[in-house]
Amino acid sequence: MEEEQGLGDVWEANIKDLPTEHQEAALRKDSIDEGLAEDLVSSDGRAVEHLSEGLISHYLPSLQSSKVALQELTQNQVVLLDTLDQEISKFKECNSITDINALVSVDKRQAKRKVCGFSWTTIKFTEAKHYHNKLVNIRKEMMMLHEKTTKLKKRALKLQQKKQEENLRQEQQRERELEREKQLTAKPAKRT
Numbered sequence: 001m002e003e004e005q006g007l008g009d010v011w012e013a014n015i016k017d018l019p020t021e022h023q024e025a026a027l028r029k030d031s032i033d034e035g036l037a038e039d040l041v042s043s044d045g046r047a048v049e050h051l052s053e054g055l056i057s058h059y060l061p062s063l064q065s066s067k068v069a070l071q072e073l074t075q076n077q078v079v080l081l082d083t084l085d086q087e088i089s090k091f092k093e094c095n096s097i098t099d100i101n102a103l104v105s106v107d108k109r110q111a112k113r114k115v116c117g118f119s120w121t122t123i124k125f126t127e128a129k130h131y132h133n134k135l136v137n138i139r140k141e142m143m144m145l146h147e148k149t150t151k152l153k154k155r156a157l158k159l160q161q162k163k164q165e166e167n168l169r170q171e172q173q174r175e176r177e178l179e180r181e182k183q184l185t186a187k188p189a190k191r192t
Contacts, residue, residue: 093136100129 010050025167096132097129097136
């Protein structure tokens, strides 16, 4: 019963903020369900503003937390995609090395069948495997260098931004000091 009375006090306090035609309609108990369309059409702009603020304040925190969760998920997906690309390139390297090894082993079997035991094709496949390994190593080094340069570029950009912020802060400090000195300088009084 006390809750109903407390709600009634709040209801009456809120009714006082409404225009008079709305106050009369709100005080009539039988008119609660009647004329809703007219009330909405002629509703006060403040009421719409309060309702929209309430709606926004109710849903905004959960939407912001959802946004943060989606951003984290997107970042994790990017990391997973990069890792997957690296693994795919490793598998491709393994397959190409396996193919070369298969060619070399076939060529060695053919070389054993020859009478002199010496085959130029065996040497060429061995050289090809050697140069392929060199290329793979060079590619790995280039990828590592690329990653290092990317990290260094990011670091340089951060340092540059910090330096600019520090310069801006120092410039603002100088301006404040000059302004303070101007205010502290003696000003001759005007004679009338």
